[in-house]
Amino acid sequence: MLRLPTFQLHEPASLKEACALFAEHGAAAKILAGGTDLLPNLKHEIYDVDHVISLAKLPGITGFEMQGHDLVIGALTPLAQVATNPNIQKHAPALAQAASLVAGPQHRQMGTLGGNVMLDTRCQWINQSYFWREALGFCLKKDGTVCHVVEGGKKCVAAASNDTAPALMTLGASLTFVSATGTREIPIEDLWVADGINNKSARPGEILTEIRLPLRDHTHHGAYGKLRERGSIDFPLLGCAVRIDLDDADCVRDAAVSLVALQARPLLIKGVDALLQGLKLGSTELDQAIEAVAQLAHKKCKPLDNIPGDKDYRRRMVPVYVRRTLRAALDGTGPVHHI
């Protein structure tokens, strides 16, 4: 039996009220969306919070809306809806596929896209009960002074483990945060910080309200690949999202590859577009360039013993998943998943 610690529960009926509460309680408060990450972490006593601010009663931050050249998704939209929405499947296949592979069916009904973006980092030494952590000796992320992953390490390297993060990065998503002092829109690339204790630049008091994607046409190809032990429930041992946009002559106009479940931040691999640009669909040159991208990702990605799964195995899987996911995007056969 894992009990939640006691806290004061707030259920504001407007965004303004929610922002005021968050501003008032700051670091002593946590936002509750679907609760599928927050509740286990609270039960494990990973946070010291006295206040929980539920977004459940807020109107208007759920659902999908076309705004000009953008597709806007409310932060409270359940992942099950993101996975099955025809517009997301058409304009952002990597996102639909990533959402379809988060956790298990019940989590996708409860868990929200905003909560997935804001997911806390994961590490096999922290996502444990207080009793377990106390017995082993606490670590930097909570209550301790050492890191069990990097000996002598002074920085927490717990892994960003949110499946939708790399998909949103390849799609050039931007995020809208609202707080008591105003509204801020940032490219998702600017959200991440290389610190496992808190891997996000969102300021205390800021609530994520919207995820905005530029609409893409028929020349857009995307896919998501996920390595995990079982076919369901498990967090990624490696997640890989890709985007390939073609021009009218079926040559690569632009491309991006992003990976998650490595270190504290999801990684957008730099230089992918330069390797693929201008190459024609079906050509040997494109095949060779895909292999070069896979090798580039292998060079850049260095998994650690932060999450389950041997780190050398996970590293060897990097080029395999990058290659397969790029091909799946071009063939329209994603997601890449063993089941």
Next chain:
Amino acid sequence: MRLLELEINGDRLHVAAPPHWTLLEVLRYELGLTGTKQGCDKGDCGACTVLVDGKPQLSCLMLGSAAQGHAITTIEGLLPAHRAQGGAGADPVQDAFDRCGALQCGFCQPGMMLSAKALLSENPTPTSTDIKHALSGNLCRCTGYTQILEAALLAATKTEEVL
């Protein structure tokens, strides 16, 4: 303490519970509805699955307060609902699990059956793959799943008969 107004298995109930209690705790320790099982208590196993407006969700990761305004179905609700619709005997899903011997210790069963029920309500003629996907958030440490799959398929054929 908070006074919660809940709709459980069609009944409107008023129940007082501390704000940090999960729906699972409210069901088991305030309402005595112990059919909903407390397994891992952290979202890993699916034993605590209930239907929220017909969709399977985990009651160990939902605050009691969050259940307000939604129709909650627990395993205790299947038989009365079946009978209220004029059905005889057990609910087709429960009956199929019984006939197929789709259990050993039985701990995963309430969650399994509710996930199966939700699938059949949405898709009365599922394939084996559909069933595997729909039940993939419910772990069973005993049966090896074969009879569970058979039971869900049997329940699907019976649901068709009923329709």
